[in-house]
Amino acid sequence: MALLVKHMLGLEQVEREDIETILDTAASLQEISYRPVKKVPTLRGKTQVNLFFEPSTRTRTSFEIAGKRLSADVVNFTASASSLSKGETLADTARNLWAMRPDILVVRHSAAGAPHLLAKLLDTPIINAGDGAHEHPTQALLDMFTVREKKRKLSGLKVVIAGDIAHSRVARSNIYGFSKMGAEVWVVGPPTLIPPGIERMGARVSYRLEEAIPDADVIMMLRIQLERGAGSLFPSLREYAIRFGLNPARMRLCKPDVLVMHPGPINRGVEISPEVADGPYSVILDQVEAGVAVRMALLYLLCAGAEHEDTDQGRT
Ligand code: ASP
16 A cells, blocks of 8 residues: 655645545554554664654654654654754755665754755655644644544534644644545634635635634634744734633533644643643544554555555666
8 A cells, every 4th residue: 555645745735545545544553552562563674764853742752653663763863963053954964864774754844845855855755744834744634533533524524723824834734634635624813823815725714713613513723833923913912812712611602522622732821721621622632642643654654655666666
């Protein structure tokens, strides 16, 4: 089994068929995480390099655990401990790492398009683990996986994504992903945090949670990305929380089976109140759990694809 794509750079370029293959494969791999010995030999002898040029908690750990559960040799590279701090370019760092013959690279970078550049330079599958404000495809895949597990479908659902849409790679990947799977996607936030033209990506826009959430099946709350300059785009975090925070009063407007999601890190009391984050509608920890299975699926499928290519070219 292989994917149509050779890399996972973003969901804009990925066909619905590939999304289905990834979600189905993740569903079949999920039980490995419940075994007493959480390891299968699928990627034995393969080397996975995680290149993280931006901070990460969940994503890097999740990729590392996913690789190790499949028996890959996992190497973690973080920017602060590397030659980047000595002036080396991304392309040179990548060429040097590639000379050590990794089988798959997982890349997070603050510059949009960095994984795409590496995919052009290197002959190895690349997974985008978040590139600036552009895309975070594995987050959207694990979000879709979580929703599909809970609702048994994606098509026909109304998904509301609320918060700092302008700076969110999670929002972008989820708009592409959920729309391709037949869901109706709404984005909500103050006008300054909604990028112009977002409707062209397939999303409907609202500036009021009260308008969007009453018939929503899924509400995904996003953090304000202060590190990307969002702080200057609204008066204060206190006012933001009052107008756009998901709190128990707003939850009373929602359907009884609504799912509340958040990619983390949560800013409690800003975009989501603790009662909602920890409450009965929240599937936030299910998302984290799904992340391991979805990343196992991608590592497996992309490595298998690369092997087929090598075989096709008579190189193995
Ligand atoms: N963890 C997600 C990301 O890396 C969301 C966030 O940081 O707010 O984009």
